[in-house]
Amino acid sequence: MSVVRRLVPVRRAAASRPPAALPESALPPLTTSHARATFLDERGAATAEYAIATMAAVAFAGLLVVIMRSDEVRGILTDLVRRALTVQ
Template identity: 45%
Template sequence: MMDKLLLRARARLTVLVYDESGMSTVEYAIGTVAAAAFGAILYSVVTGDSIVGALTNIINRALNTGA
């Protein structure tokens, strides 16, 4: 009887030590936060004055060709 209890306790401890079921959730959370931060940085760069001015200049030059 005692041996059975010890084996069960050992099996449960082994599962607790080696169980990584929560790791994927944490990895997804970190990935989501990193993607949101990258999106925010990209948005601030693209909507900045220099980028908007450069894109406007390129479009104006393409539309105002002498041909």
């Protein structure tokens, strides 16, 4: 039994062209109230703050991993655990 494969032509994406410039009349006039509404909008600010805090936490965790892998710190922690588990 033979398998017959049929080649399907792949459509290539059209060459990327720069977007056509909009005529000046297509843009709304920039008034004070429109600028205030556009630039003072804080939607998504909390999400950005969470993303920055998460990146800082990941960087701190990476630093802790590097520190914890050192022989000196490993020895200190091992000694601390041994002293905590020994009964006097």
